[in-house]
Amino acid sequence: MEEFEKRYNGLEIEPQMQQLWEQQQVYKYVPDQSRPIYSIDTPPPTVNGSLHIGHIFSYTQAEMIARYRRMNGYNVFYPFGFDDNGLPSERLVEKETGVKAMNVPRSEFGRQCIEITGKYEAEFKALWKAMGFSCDWDLQYSTVGAQAQKISQRSFIELAKAGHAYLRKSPVLWCSECQTSIAQAELDAKDIDSTFNYIPFVVEGKTLEVATTRPELLYGVVCVFVNPEDERYKAYIGKQITVPLYEYEVPILSDERVSIEKGTGVVMCATFGDSTDLDWYNDYQLPYRQVILPDGRIAADVPYIAGLSVRAARKEIIRLLDEKGLLLKSEKLTHTVSIHERCGTEVEIIPSQQWYIDVLNIKEELLKAGDAINWYPASMKNRYRMWVENLKWDWCISRQRYFGVPFPVWYCAKCGKPHFADESQLPVNPLETPYHGACECGCTEFVPESAVLDTWATSSLTPVINENTARGAGYEEPFVPMTMRTQAHEIIRTWAFYTIVKSYYHRHTIPWKDVMICGFVLAKPGEKISKSKGNAKLTPKSLLETHPADMIRYWAASARLGTDTFFDQNDMVDSSKRFMTKLWNASKFCLSHLHDFDPGVRPELLPIDRWMVERVQETARKATELLDSYEIGLARHLIDELFWNDLCDDYIEIVKSRLYEPEIHGEAERRSGQYAVFYALLNILKLYAIYVPHITEYIYQKGLKEFVGAPSIHLLQWEKGDRADEDILRFGEEFKAALDAMRKYKSEHNLSMRDEIDRLEVEALASHKRWFEQSMGDLNACTHAREIAFQYHD
Incomplete structure (x- = not known):
């Protein structure tokens, strides 16, 4: 067992843990038919500049679910992508270069877009890695990449040939600044x-x-x-x-x-x-x-x-x-x-000729699809339903812009009939590739489409893109519907809706089983943090330069799912630092008593040690129920209660005399305490590992790995126990009530907790008499009572 530093230095330790995970390939996706797959459809962040704390809030919550499922027996497929095509990327490049897209050759502007978005993608990726994200980066994709373009163009052609996508000249929603058509969802x-x-x-x-x-x-x-x-x-x-x-x-x-x-x-x-x-x-x-x-x-x-x-x-x-x-x-x-x-x-x-996807004629089918998906929180389904019910426009998917996925279509120069690319040509840019063939009217001249696809027309295919990526990784089983989609609530009308539309048309099924809807981070009441509002001055990058990622992660898991929260740096630092210091010190205490511990031998446990083990298992069971409903914050508060109240405030105080003084209490009693301390620390660290992966890994590597053997704590499984032992849990509450009464008395009489008191009265069930008799050494040691009287009842 390695010697522990006096203080934990997260800024120094976290990069070491991230390097360890990469070397050990802890998060690499490996097809394994013996374990159920848990696949996550993560929003590819829009590449339009730097990220803000709101992104950290929602993406980190989803990442915790990936860790939770991995530590509960699932083979987690957790890819990550970047949405780097379309208007947001164009505006970023125009801002950085000071040149409008329309004023430079299209090919040159596209080259600048790829170069600049690539720079930001590298920054985004570095940030997610610094946050300890457990993605398999070998599964990375971009929406302007060749494979995504091929999938997007194939989708368009299939819909057009089936009559679900159509070309029409009619009035359309139009942005005169961006000089392009837009969809209702972009209003x-x-x-x-x-x-x-x-x-x-x-x-x-x-x-x-x-x-x-x-x-x-x-x-x-x-x-x-x-x-x-x-x-x-x-x-x-x-x-x-x-x-x-x-x-x-x-x-x-x-x-x-x-x-x-x-x-x-x-x-x-x-x-x-x-x-x-x-x-x-x-x-x-x-x-x-x-x-x-x-x-x-x-x-x-x-x-x-x-x-x-x-x-x-x-x-x-x-x-x-x-x-x-x-x-x-x-x-x-x-x-x-x-x-x-x-x-x-x-x-x-204004009137304009555009491509549309029919959504108005399938409202009922889209509503049924929404009902077939599990929404977390359930109230978020109402937002989807209201959006579908109030649709007034079909989905306009063409954009009069320059950088994006091209429409794979040419028009007959004589009659205007559209002609589509062959599957073997995809991905194709009609502006660079001529159409070979003849129109039904006999014309052999064709005009290429110059518009690009709405970026959502590609992003709506992320389950299919992920499926394609999975097959490249050797997973051949059916992949859609995916297990879970995570996203913020403001893009229910876009990303969720459009993905459901595409899945309905192409697969006749839902795209995912569950939808996890995260809330916003607010700068002040009613105002979300965003770059456009100028209230996102504190960047995640600057935060990570001065604070460990685990601090930010612990804060990100503080709210109920789907609720908005305020970000106050001082509050984050105070609460997170206090927690991490407590975890470090409690771990040091526990591990200091395990130098001669043998995990292969389970001794006969004293009642209060049995209670501590059961409390850990009970918390794991309850946290599992909450996390199965994606309630990350509520689950964390349960684990906090176990750690702060049961382990630190009560159990350590109860057991430390036994650990320090076996000559008084007995060696068997010390061994019982050792086991419970080991079990509680290891499994509390496992519970916290989804929230604060770096510090839990570091403690594991320094003090627990030699007992357990696994190369990483993140490869271990949560222990929940088969069923609750309600009797031992009740005994523990009676024991704690006695401690609380003692503390209250000493506090009211200005006594030190080490001072003796004349008498302590304990109320308990008569069936627990024997357990209290076995616990007299602990009661005497931690209460310093000259006399302990019991009042037993049925």
Whole structure:
């Protein structure tokens, strides 16, 4: 047994333990049919800059589950990937290089993207390793890698040929800043200050006031709507009304969706101000009048405001209306608008030709799939259900960007029919590879698709990517559904939803059995930590330079699953440091009494030693129940209670006299205490190993490995016992109650815990009399009572 340092130096020790794990290949995935597989679908972090403490919080919780399952007999398949394609990576590269993607050759920009994202991936990987993640890094993948591209392109072709993916020119959600189409799941809501502008529309010499927040769209008005039950306007339904400033006529139509109470009850329908305009456009087959271009500026043929940005155009139209006496009044208001989650730009709706995946026609199937998955916490399923039920758009999967997985499709130059790549060509870039063949119309010229796939169109295939990786590692059994998906709750509408969609279409099954939903880290009430909000100043890298990873990990396991938590560095350091110091010192004490211990010989245990062993097993059983439901924080608190209260506060105080003074208590009694101390320490370390893997490994290597033999504590299994011995547990509680009474008395009388007291009364079951008689040496030694009186009852 090695000599223990006075203090544990985590910053020095942790890299040594990580090196040990790599050398011993402790976490390498090896196919083994004798053990059940536990496969984890981990979110590949988006490569868009540095990570923040929120990433550490959620990813570490999932990593603890991997360790827990490994130490409970499972063959854990734990790959890790990086989501390095698409708009987030583009924006990162544009920020670092100062050059817009559109201003450099596409091939050159792609090379820069691969180079820069590769640098960040290396940093991410180093961070996860420093955190002690038990991944098999040989299973690493990237969503822009050749294999992932092949899988993604094959998925698209299968869906397109089956009619589940389709090409259509129609109005689409559009970000003018990123200049690309986006999906409904990429929308965020934002409250902005604006004005309700009251404008006179004229019908048969009568003025009908229209209140709008988007007067810049006057030129795009195609009709005016009123509620059919609104008595004020019934007489005008079907008549023509003149649009002010531009002086052209549009029809007055009726629709029940118009609010009689809101505004004036008269609503202009422009193409397109919002999703309601789009609904009316589709429902009533209305004409389209172009106002806003894809770059966010006003079309050249729009009088007064051509070429202006939307905001500038709004300001100018309001000025013109006021100047011409057409602004009846203007009211300030705050209202909610849809913005692109990536850049915060207000989203427009403009016509564009895009590829979609049909989701609106399979809502019921997607709801049933959600019901077939186990959601942890269960309440998170409601978020998924609400998202599916409220879908209004099919999934737009094409992006007018530069770096990503290319669409494997070319279009006939004559008739426009799409032609798809052959399976043998994948992965393929149509911009670099010509299509060979002839269209049904006889044309032999083809135009390559220049758009790229939405990054989620590839990330939604991570179970398939993982399956492919597993087969490369020699695992040939069916792999989907995977065992568990872990993710944060804000991407239920994207990553969870899209993966379920793809799994339904391709496999007709659920993608995973369980979903573990983690919470956010908050900077302050209601505000999550994120780089975009500028409140993620303390980076994980800087934290790891000054604090051991185990400190951060211990903090990350402090909350209930799915709940948000605050990050306070001082609180983290105080609680984690106190725990690690206590674990180190308690381990030193226990191991100092094992120099002549023989683990191969189990002595007859005294009752209180039996209680300590049983308490460890009871905690392991209860922690298992919680961790099977992914309640990492609740399980940790149970283990803390065992360690702090039962082992440190009570049992060590009870047994130390026996360990130090066998000449008084007897050698057999010392051997009993040795065994219980050894058992308790080893198994408490195993319980804590999923939370603080470095310090538990180090203690194991220095003091327990020689007794156990396994090269790492992380290759051991939790011991839970077959069933609970409720009787010995009750005895232990009676013993502890006697200690508590003694401590309370001495505290109230300002006595030292070593001071003698005249009398101690102990209440216990009559059936425990013999056990207390066997425990008199321990009771006398730890209470210093001159007389101990027992009150037994049935």
